[in-house]
Amino acid sequence: MSQKDSKVVITNRGMVRAEFNFYVGKYLDKMYDAFEKDKKFIGNHCPHCKDVFFPPRKICGKCNITIPLEENWVDLPETGTIISYTATPYKVTERGDRKVKNETLLGLIRIDGTSTGIVYELLDIKPEEAKIGMKVKAIWTDLPKGEPMDIKGFTKV
Ligand SMILES: [Zn+2]
DSSP: OOTGGGOOOOOOOSOOOOOOOOOOOHHHHHHHHHHHHHSOEEEEEOTTTOOEESSOOSEETTTTEEOOTTSOEEEEOSEEEEEEEEEEEEOSSSSSOOEEEEEEEEEEEEETTOSSOEEEEBOSOOTTTOOTTOEEEEEEOSSOOSSGGGEEEEEEO
16 A cells, blocks of 8 residues: 555535635726715616616627726616515525525616616515515615625615
8 A cells, every 4th residue: 555545534514604805897896886985876888779787787788899998887876676576585695595584585676777687685575565666776784895785675665
């Protein structure tokens, strides 16, 4: 038996929590800066078809053109419409499949004046009262840090 064959392998099962940062790109970076500095939504629009994107995009998928980073930004309201929604018994802010006592309502929301949707938790809305087409508004955290969770969720207007 060689030295190589005598190695011992120990296996442990369990979760490893790793904090990390990753770069979201110049377009989302600009959006998160607006969250942090001004508590404001900004998106961009395609100079060709005029579709408005929130979150902002580098490329319009419909026209297949690059939207310049320096231009085509638009200020957006904090209000929108529920395009779709679902209720889940699972906690969605953590990894794993831990069930929670009360269901979480998640909405696909189209911010007014945009052509796209974002997913956020619907707050203070009961599953039975949620409706496609319902008007909602964003609820901000007190001290935005320039990240997705600066928005706590959306609630009825
Ligand atoms: Zn376009």
